[in-house]
Amino acid sequence: MTRSGETRSDVTTRVVVLLSGRGSNLEAILAHVRCGQIPATVVGVISNRPGARGLDIARSAGITAACLDHRPHADRAAFEALLATTIDALEPDLILLAGFMRVLTPAFVERYSPRLLNIHPSLLPEHRGLDTHARALARGDREHGASVHVVVPELDAGPVIAQVVVPIKAEDDVLQLAARVQRGEHLLYPRVLDWYANGRLQLEQTQVILDGTPLPESGARFRLVMADTDNAAAAGDTLEVA
Numbered sequence: 001m002t003r004s005g006e007t008r009s010d011v012t013t014r015v016v017v018l019l020s021g022r023g024s025n026l027e028a029i030l031a032h033v034r035c036g037q038i039p040a041t042v043v044g045v046i047s048n049r050p051g052a053r054g055l056d057i058a059r060s061a062g063i064t065a066a067c068l069d070h071r072p073h074a075d076r077a078a079f080e081a082l083l084a085t086t087i088d089a090l091e092p093d094l095i096l097l098a099g100f101m102r103v104l105t106p107a108f109v110e111r112y113s114p115r116l117l118n119i120h121p122s123l124l125p126e127h128r129g130l131d132t133h134a135r136a137l138a139r140g141d142r143e144h145g146a147s148v149h150v151v152v153p154e155l156d157a158g159p160v161i162a163q164v165v166v167p168i169k170a171e172d173d174v175l176q177l178a179a180r181v182q183r184g185e186h187l188l189y190p191r192v193l194d195w196y197a198n199g200r201l202q203l204e205q206t207q208v209i210l211d212g213t214p215l216p217e218s219g220a221r222f223r224l225v226m227a228d229t230d231n232a233a234a235a236g237d238t239l240e241v242a
Contacts, residue, residue, distance in 0.1 A: 013040040013197040016092040018100040019047050023054025025098040025119060028186035029193060030061055038190060040197040044090040046083065048102055064090065070102060080108045087112075094196060096189070097151065106153035113158075114203035116151040119189050121181050123147060123163055123218070128156035133177045136168065144168050144177060146185045147219065148192045150203055159208045160219035161201070164188040165242050184224040187239050191222075 017026050026045060032038050045058035048070045058065035066086050073079040079102075087095060097118040109116060122132040124147040136144045145165045150158035164184035168177060195201040195210060202209040210220060220241075227236030 013038075013193070014043045014091060014093045015040050015096060015193065016044045016046065016087055016090050016094075017042060017054075017058075017096045017098050019045065019052060019054040019098045020049045020101040021052055021054060021099045023052065023057045023098070024182060025096075025185055025189050026054050027057055029096070029098075029190050030057070032190040032194070038194045038197050040094075040193055043092060044087075046086055048079075048100070054098075076105055077107075080105060084108065084111060094193070096193070098189070103155065104151070109151055109153050113152060114150045114205050117148060117161070117192070117203075118151050118156075118158075119146055119148050119185055120156050121146050121178070121185070123165065124149060124156055124160055125217075133174045133181065137172065137174065137177065142168055144181060145224075146181050146188060148188055149219070150205065150208065152205055159204070159206060159215075160217065161192050161195075161203075161208050161210075161215065162188055162220040162222065163218055163242075164239060165221065165223045180224070180226075183226065183237055184222075184239075187224070187237060188222065191239065 019026060030042060033040055033042065042063050044064040044066065045054060046066045046068060047055050048068055050067050050069055055065045055067060068082055068086060070079045093115065095112055095116045123145045127135050143165050145163055147160050147163045149160045152158035166180045166184050200211050208215045208219065222239035223242040225238045225240050
């Protein structure tokens with residue numbers, strides 16, 4: 001969107017990130033933006049937990065950081081009213097949930113949908129909800145991954161934009177699998193933001209269109225290619241079309 005006083009060349013996608021924890025996906029997004037790879041600006045980071053490391057990442061980057069502790073509020077609606085006021089003051093084009101550990105009410109979701117996205121640690125529609133890594137291991141899945149999707153009132157049920165597939169190894173425990181999936185997340189979320197910021201992605205509550213073509217139920221699918229399987233920093237990891 002073009003605001004008063006802006007020319008088209010000045011416009012970048014304004015992004016607000018909601019998180020509850022350490023902010024690793026925020027960090028990955030900021031790294032891609034700083035490299036000039038994505039025409040977007042993170043204009044605010046909001047957390048419902050005072051000790052969230054993601055707030056420190058935002059402040060260090062000079063980004064507006066707001067802690068809205070949900071606990072003092074009388075009910076979910078009261079908290080979400082404050083959350084909505086804080087978001088609206090930042091005038092975002094896109095709102096990214098990045099480990100925001102609150103179930104949002106239908107009224108809140110409908111206020112922002114389809115501009116409200118989430119990254120979920122599974123290959124949706126498999127393993128909606130919590131404890132996805134443990135459930136994938138318990139079921140004996142051979143592959144796992146993460147999905148970026150449009151948020152709708154039903155939990156983890158919105159149209160999928162993109163997925164990253166990672167292998168499950170025989171020796172994996174929950175922590176090992178979670179770390180591998182996260183490496184994929186750190187490439188997938190910036191990729192989706194790049195599509196949106198460059199006008200390639202159209203979001204609707206029932207379907208997603210990329211480059212003029214409706215995406216399938218699984219969205220655009222990628223496979224994580226790890227440059228060094230023993231390097232937790234994941235430098236050099238890439239995505240290839242699955």
